[in-house]
Amino acid sequence: AAGQWDFYCKLHPGMRGVLTVEGTGGGVEPERPTFEQPLVVPRTERGADIRLVMRRSLVRARPHGPRTSMWTYDGSYPGPTIRRRGGQGTEVTIVNRLPRGAGSMTTHLHGDHHASQHDGQPTTQLIRRGASRTYDYPLTVDGRAAPGSFFWYHDHRMDHTARNNWRGLQGMFIVTDPPRDGLQLPRGRRDVPLMISERSFRADNQLTDPFASGSRMVGHHGAMAWVGPHAPPDDATIGDTVLVNGREAPYLTVSATRHRLRLLNSSPFSSYNIALSDGRPFLQIGTGSGFLPRAVVRTHVLLGPAQRADVLVDFAGATGKRIVLESDPASPGTTGDDARATAIMEFRVGSPARDASRLPARLPSPELVSPVPRKVSKSWTFGLSGDRRSGEHGGHGGHGTFWSINGKAFDPGRIDHRAGLGTVERWRFRNTSDVTHYVHIHAEQWRTLLRDGRIPPPWEQGLEDTWRLEPGEVVEVAARFTDYTGPFMIHCHMLDHEDHGMMARFDVVR
């Protein structure tokens, strides 16, 4: 499966074709892989006090040959899935026993609302080798239980987030639905979290090192730039093999009933336009940040890095069929033609079975902030800065560019915005570069007000923490800052962009 895959770029039509990935053997990828290994659902942790040891482990990622050495949370990739009910305070202790050379780490619970000192921030809350840190997640917002959500935890170490995630420091976190919600959604084995994440392997099944050819930082914070082959705008950690829950091309045997799939794209860089091969639709019920006000029928769900979708699929009538979950960028009428074209996994549909699940008429969706300010409180412009040729910004005679927010590279010591505790703010994002970005904000969940001046599509009408921002696009969002003061981050979740400057700090202040 190594070597080449179809590649599409909306902005550079000339780039449509086959991309050869460096470091892998030739050969054209077959139309569809053979799905040889069963899907593995990660072990679940349900306690109030969870301890996860970061360590190197051998992981069965590919169907044949040696296992893959990865950096893991507690011995598996993905790490254990944590399942806790909203309002149940949860302490997670992370111990760093990674090999020498891995360095200090920090773990961020993506999507969750928690104190700044429990945020796993890029520079100030590092876990050194041999040390540990306990994160406190109350799973409440403004004193109320957080609604059913699908979060994930991952490393967030400044400058090394792409590498550390590539090596395996990723896991899922489900905030389960309230017990008396009256919802009869598929549960147990019919509620399946799926972490989709791509990697490249060498012939001996070990991960390639896309960071070896690297990029070098020149200058200092605020005026820094990166030079080298893996420097902006050519920094893209992409893999040729898609893993689901850590395994290449797995299959899952399902009964011909409804299933709930919690889809997460934890790839460092790529996006997927997710569809089922027989055209069967998804009923999207949530964003990963709680339920949508109304369920939406979709044949394609576009997920960029860090984005999630909570969907139902009905396999009724498909007994005996094999249905492929795939990424189909070329589908007409959908955006996302910059997504990868690839098969992801296979569902093998067995016999019908008793199905007590029901499609809810109403979803217990979280309240959206209202009213919202008419004036924009803060604008964030996502772009490419520096100069490729003149070397002015490189400072060392090299040329250097960096991904920027408001023209600046990330500086953890610089406060880029102050937001008042208890106030509602309206933020505007604009993309001035010629590639799509995925904007993520820590601390709060946001209401999407406008996408390019228009009411957002129905699947964006719940709460969100990560938005697709195409070149030239403008998105406006609003949230109230509750409970916690201190520094938080806003950044692009394409990890190479994040590592190469596209991050900023805002402080919630009294």
Ligand code: C2O
């Ligand atoms: Cu998923 Cu700032 O991170």
Ligand code: CU
């Ligand atoms: Cu980006």
